Amino acid sequence: xxxxxxRRHLIGAAAxxxxxxxxxxxxxxxxxxxxxxxxxxxxxxxVNTAKTIxxxxxxxxxxxxxxxxxxxxxxxxxxxxxxxVAYDFVAQYDPLYYIWAExxxxxxxxxxxxxxxxxxxxxxxHRNSKGEIINVPITVTGTxxxxxxxxxxxxxxxxxxxLNPKLKGKVIIRDAVAGDTxxxxxxxxxxxxxxxxxxxxxFLKKLVKSxxxxxxxxxxxxxxxxxxxxxCAVGCWNVGGWRKVAENFPCEFLILDKQDAxxxxxxxxxxGYMIPKASRNKAETKRYLNWFIxxxxxxxxxxxxxxxxxxLKSKPGExxxxxxxxxxxxxxxxxxxxxxxxxxxxKNDVINRFETEIAxxxx
Amino acid sequence: MKRRLLLLLPGLLVLLACFVLPIxxxxxxxxxxxxxxxxxxxxxLPYTFQNYLITFNSVYLDYLLDMIWIGAVATVLSIALAFxxxxxxxxxxxxPLRTTILAFLITFLFLSVLxxxxxxxxxxxxxxxxxxxxxxxxxxxxxxxxxxLLVIVGLMHHGIPLSALLLIGAIQNVNPRLAEAAQxxxxxxxxxxxxxxxxxxxxxxxxxxxxxxxxxxxxxxIPMVLGKGKVVFxxxxxxxxFGETANFPSGSAIAVELLILSSVIVYALQAAxxxxxxxx
Numbered sequence: 209x210x211x212x213x214x215r216r217h218l219i220g221a222a223a224x225x226x227x228x229x230x231x232x233x234x235x236x237x238x239x240x241x242x243x244x245x246x247x248x249x250x251x252x253x254x255v256n257t258a259k260t261i262x263x264x265x266x267x268x269x270x271x272x273x274x275x276x277x278x279x280x281x282x283x284x285x286x287x288x289x290x291x292x293v294a295y296d297f298v299a300q301y302d303p304l305y306y307i308w309a310e311x312x313x314x315x316x317x318x319x320x321x322x323x324x325x326x327x328x329x330x331x332x333x334h335r336n337s338k339g340e341i342i343n344v345p346i347t348v349t350g351t352x353x354x355x356x357x358x359x360x361x362x363x364x365x366x367x368x369x370x371l372n373p374k375l376k377g378k379v380i381i382r383d384a385v386a387g388d389t390x391x392x393x394x395x396x397x398x399x400x401x402x403x404x405x406x407x408x409x410x411f412l413k414k415l416v417k418s419x420x421x422x423x424x425x426x427x428x429x430x431x432x433x434x435x436x437x438x439x440c441a442v443g444c445w446n447v448g449g450w451r452k453v454a455e456n457f458p459c460e461f462l463i464l465d466k467q468d469a470x471x472x473x474x475x476x477x478x479x480g481y482m483i484p485k486a487s488r489n490k491a492e493t494k495r496y497l498n499w500f501i502x503x504x505x506x507x508x509x510x511x512x513x514x515x516x517x518x519x520l521k522s523k524p525g526e527x528x529x530x531x532x533x534x535x536x537x538x539x540x541x542x543x544x545x546x547x548x549x550x551x552x553x554x555k556n557d558v559i560n561r562f563e564t565e566i567a568x569x570x571x
Numbered sequence: 572m573k574r575r576l577l578l579l580l581p582g583l584l585v586l587l588a589c590f591v592l593p594i595x596x597x598x599x600x601x602x603x604x605x606x607x608x609x610x611x612x613x614x615x616l617p618y619t620f621q622n623y624l625i626t627f628n629s630v631y632l633d634y635l636l637d638m639i640w641i642g643a644v645a646t647v648l649s650i651a652l653a654f655x656x657x658x659x660x661x662x663x664x665x666x667p668l669r670t671t672i673l674a675f676l677i678t679f680l681f682l683s684v685l686x687x688x689x690x691x692x693x694x695x696x697x698x699x700x701x702x703x704x705x706x707x708x709x710x711x712x713x714x715x716x717x718x719x720l721l722v723i724v725g726l727m728h729h730g731i732p733l734s735a736l737l738l739i740g741a742i743q744n745v746n747p748r749l750a751e752a753a754q755x756x757x758x759x760x761x762x763x764x765x766x767x768x769x770x771x772x773x774x775x776x777x778x779x780x781x782x783x784x785x786x787x788x789x790x791x792x793i794p795m796v797l798g799k800g801k802v803v804f805x806x807x808x809x810x811x812x813f814g815e816t817a818n819f820p821s822g823s824a825i826a827v828e829l830l831i832l833s834s835v836i837v838y839a840l841q842a843a844x845x846x847x848x849x850x851x
Contacts, residue, residue, distance in 0.1 A: 277814030284817045377713030383800055385815045422713030424800020434799075439697040439713055556605065559816060563808070564630040570715065570801050 243492045245296040246271045247481070248282055254299070257512040261505050268496040275299070278385060283307055291486040296493040297344070301479045302548040303555070305334040305343055308482050314342035315483040315490055322498040327519045332478055344497045346506065347479040349515035350531060350543065351389055353472050354450055354461040355442035356435055364442065364462060367397035367471045370415055377422035379415065380434050380443035384562030385426070388551050389475050390444045391558070393544070397471030402547040405554075409561065416569045424570060428452075446477065451514035451527045461530065463542050473544040474531060479515075594830070601823035622824035635832070638804045641794075642787035645723045649730030650738075650779055656731075657738035658768075662747065673739075679732040687728045688796040695721055715801045722802045725793040729786065734779045741775020742768070777844050781837055788833060805829045 249255045251274045262270050275282060279300055286293055290313070300308065308314050316336065319325045325333075325341070332345040355364065361374045370379055382390050388405075395401060395408030415421060422440040425431045428449045434440040435453040453459055464472040483493050499505070507522035516528045524532050533539045551558075604619045625631075656672065663669045695701045701712045710717045745768055753763040769776075791806040798804075805825055812822030 277810075278816065280817050281814055284819065377711055383811075385811055422799075426795070426800065430799075433692075437696060437698045555816060556818060556821075559811070559818075560625060563634075564628055567800075567803060568630050568633055 242266055242269045243489060243496075244269045244271060245489055245493055245496060246273060246294055248273045248275060248295050248298040250275055250279070250299055253513050257509050258500075261500065261508060265499070267499075268492065270496075279304055280307075286313065286484065287311070293484045293486040295484060296487040296489045297481040297483050297497060299346075299479065300343075300482050301477055302334075302546065303552040305480075305482070306549045306552045309334070309336050309342060312336075313482070313484050313486075315485045315487065315494075316340035316342060317344065317483070317494065321494050324498045324501045324519065327503065327521050328501070329518070329520065332518055334478075343478075343480040343482060344501065345478055345480040345518040346501060347510055347513065347515045348476065348518055349447050349479065350474040350476045351393075351444050351446050352450065352461045352463055352474045352531065353393075353442070353444045354459050356438075356453065357458040357460050359438050359441040359457075361441075365464070366469055367394060367411065370420060370442070371418050372420075373418070375420045375442065376418075377420065377439075378441040379420045380423045380425055380431060380440040380445075381412070381415070381421055382444070383424050383426045384559040384567070387562060388555065388558045389477075389546055392546060392551070393444060393471045393473075393475060395471075396473075396544065397469075402550040402554075405558075409565065412566055413569065416566055421570055424567070444475075447516075447528065447531055448514040454527065463531070465541050466544075467541075473542055475544050475546055477546075478518075480518075597823045598827050600819050601827050603820045605818050605820045622820045623828070625821065626825060626828060634803055634805060634808065637802065638788050639836075641719060641722055641802065641804075642726065642784055642790075645726035645730055645787050646780055646783040648723070649727045649783055650734045650776060652727070653731045653734035653779070654738055654776075657735045658742055660735070661739045661742035676732040676735050680729075680736070684729070684792050688725055688793055691721060691725055691728065692796060695724070713799075718797065718799050718801045721797040722794050725797045726787045726790060729793075730783045733786070734783055737779040737782065738772065738775055741772045741778070744775075745771040773844070773848075777841070781840065785833055785837065788836075789829070 245268055247258075247270050249258055249272050255272050255274060258270075259272060262268065273295070282295075282298055282300075283304065286295070286298075305314075314336065316338070317325070318341065322344070328345055332348065333341045334343045336342050353364075359378075361378070362369065362372050364370065381387060391405055391408035391412055392400075392402050393408070394411040395405045398407035398411060400407035423430065423434045425434065425443075425445075428446070431443065431445050431449045432452045435443070436456060450459060450461070462469070462472045463474045466473055481497055483490060483497070487493055500509075501519055503517075503519050503521035506517040506519040510517040510522070510528065511525035514525065514527055516524045516532055533542055601622055602618045602620070603616045604621065606616055656676075660669055660672050693699050695704065697712045701717070705712045705714075705717050708717075710720075749771070750763040750767045753767050754760060758766070788804070789806055790804060791810060794802050794804040795807055795810075798807075806829070809822045809825050809829070812818040812825070
């Protein structure tokens with residue numbers, strides 16, 4: 209049977225509905241006051257942290273869209289819809305900055321419009337042919353050679369040590385799509401660089417023929433799984449991936465002096481946002497991103513993803529501190545800045561070469 | 572007649588819009604020259620055979636052969652293991668065991684492919700039974716042969732329940748009295764089975780083979796996760812071009828080649844078997 213409805217029930221229900229209505233109204237007022245932007249971001253901790261930070265204010269709301277596949281796949285989508293681009297800002301990294309600049313897509317940025325840039329080192333900015341800043345830097349990270357101390361059967365001090373027969377199946381390498389920087393590091397060990405990658409290719413061929421390559425990783429999760437399960441013990445990966453492994457296992461990183469061990473430096477990578485010229489909310493996007501890279505936000509964002517902040521007033525997380533080089537001299541000795549413009553132009557050739565000259569020998 | 576054709580029209584229009592046009596679009600893209608960042612604006616780009624010529628390298632033939640043989644082994648093993656299960660279900664009167672097996676097979680089909688591959692990875696990877704199992708087989712868990720085995724098992728994980736469900740109907744259509752008559756005339760059970768039930772189920776076996784094989788050679792997640800970068804199918808190459816480097820012309824060319832190859836295999840097999848059936 210139905211319950212008897214009393215006057216008290218009715219009053220209670222009316223009060224409840226009233227309160228809910230008032231709450232909804234307040235929320236919709238808040239939503240109406242905020243500007244809604246559309247941003248493209250990487251999934252996982254990248255987007256989750258960005259959401260958490262953004263939710264702390266009322267001025268901007270962001271519709272987050274995730275990169276599907278590699279970060280490069282957004283390029284043809286933008287090209288197809290230009291100038292009716294649906295995005296106000298897009299997360300990209302060094303090699304893609306060059307493609308954006310080539311297409312003349314990025315909105316030029318200035319310190320006047322984005323005062324937070326005053327706290328960002330100048331060398332992190334990318335500029336167009338007119339010398340204008342085109343990226344909103346957000347993260348400094350890098351790729352480093354490292355190994356799990358508890359499963360590594362030999363010591364490594366030079367790139368050639370990766371050929372040691374005791375490392376059978378223990379080396380993890382990147383696949384064709386993201387492997388170009390590792391090949392450059394191999395090349396650097398034997399006198400090559402981005403323009404002359406042949407020494408790197410030769411070494412990679414030797415490495416796969418040695419049988420020491422245990423896995424070809426496509427994504428970060430492959431790297432983390434291979435290292436944490438003990439399947440592989442050594443490789444070159446980004447700091448974020450290493451942080452996950454190092455949470456549970458002792459790891460050592462080989463960031464050695466260029467003079468002692470060429471190729472074993474940390475390869476620098478910058479991540480940031482690009483604002484398309486065709487965005488309908490350029491002014492608000494600039495204001496939002498200026499706020500997003502303030503010292504507190506930049507610190508929180510980068511701690512969560514295990515990378516270094518770009519804002520000089522932010523403190524790097526405990527793990528990222530190992531990879532932060534304070535002086536210019538140290539940066540020159542222990543880090544490598546890739547010529548991503550050269551690598552971007554070679555991308556397709558690198559993939560074809562990997563598929564035809566390397567992959568068939570991986571046993 | 573006119574009314575019947577009109578009835579066909581909605582279905583044909585959907586097929587045209589959702590199947591034929593996208594394939595034609597992919598085929599057209601496959602002849603365009605690759606220019607970074609200019610995929611969708613490709614009507615301005617010149618036509619070229621380059622995307623196809625690159626894949627005629629012997630290395631790409633190796634990728635193709637790997638895919639063909641791994642798919643074939645997984646399909647044959649799936650059908651061989653599924654047939655007894657299907658026979659048991661088909662010849663058993665309704666009952667709890669039959670229902671349970673059927674429910675089990677159907678549930679297996681609903682299981683996400685990601686759950687399948689990661690469960691296999693956990694069970695037979697380095698941290699699971701992989702270590703002792705690979706030692707027993709004289710293989711290394713990080714070796715290519717072990718990865719190939721895992722991919723075959725991954726393909727069978729889907730292939731066995733699918734084949735069993737497809738074969739149940741085929742076996743049910745074979746009159747059991749024919750085998751009984753053969754036995755009554757002196758044939759052993761095995762001989763009756765091999766000379767009556769199996770040949771009469773062969774059309775069902777062929778259907779199961781074709782469906783399974785098509786799914787196996789177009790598998791993407793299974794070789795990607797269990798192959799560990801050592802076993803690469805054409806679908807993985809297609810994905811890396813479309814999904815990671817935005818080289819749509821090259822991805823389209825490989826996709827067209829895969830479509831042609833799958834069609835040739837299916838039609839050749841069907842033609843060969845049909846010719847045999849017609850000869851009696």
